[in-house]
């Protein structure tokens with residue numbers, strides 16, 4: 100969800116990380132049910148928190164962190180919004196972040 104929100108393909112993320120050698124890892128990362136012990140640092144390429152990934156993979160659903168239903172952003176990940184600020188929860192669109200709110204208004 101984060102990768103799609105960033106407008107990137109798996110191949111583009113792999114290239115940005117240093118090459119196609121990352122393709123297999125990235126595909127595994129997005130495979131439901133697979134749990135990876137080590138996760139490549141995706142933060143130089145897109146908003147991503149390995150801690151949140153682990154919470155989603157390892158904890159029961161009622162303990163999952165809240166994610167934006169539009170882009171998957173979580174409150175533990177700093178992400179620029181579209182107006183030179185940091186993304187936070189929208190006051191007007193429940194379940195959405197301000198970045199998604201701003202995109203919908205544009």
Ligand SMILES: [Zn+2]
Nearest residue numbers: 167170196199
């Ligand atoms: Zn969002």
